[in-house]
Amino acid sequence: MLTYRERLEQAADYLVLWMQLRAPKDTWNLALNGIRKAYDEFGNPQIVIGGELAPYAVYTNEKWLSPAWGGAQNPNEGWVQRAVQDAVPILTAIMSGIITQEEYTAIMNGVL
Secondary structure (H helix, E strand, O other): OOOHHHHHHHHHHHHHHHHHHHOOOOOOHHHHHOEEEEEOOOOOEEEEEOHHHOOOHHHHHOOOOOHHHOOOOOOOOOHHHHHHHHHHHHHHHHHHOOOOHHHHHHHHOOOO
16 A cells, blocks of 8 residues: 555656646647656645746746737636646545556556
8 A cells, every 4th residue: 555655746746747748739848848746845746837947838828918919818728727627536546545556557658
């Protein structure tokens, strides 16, 4: 049986992969470099979207307000929230311990 910390690491790894799969892919930089796992000062995993590797990331998720867009709607608006919401069932299964290591491996390999 996995420890809480091991389940937390699995959940973070799954969410990184899920967010990379769901990210807008105009140049692929955001998906390949701008979504990653980092750690806070207590050693807890966090998911980072954007930062130095993809400083424009916020603009892929938010409503376009600039007059430069001519009133057009951002086609990716809200993608982060939708992706996280869609990931909740698997994250819940991982954190509750009801998912086996074999099932987790299959999910991460794209079988399920």
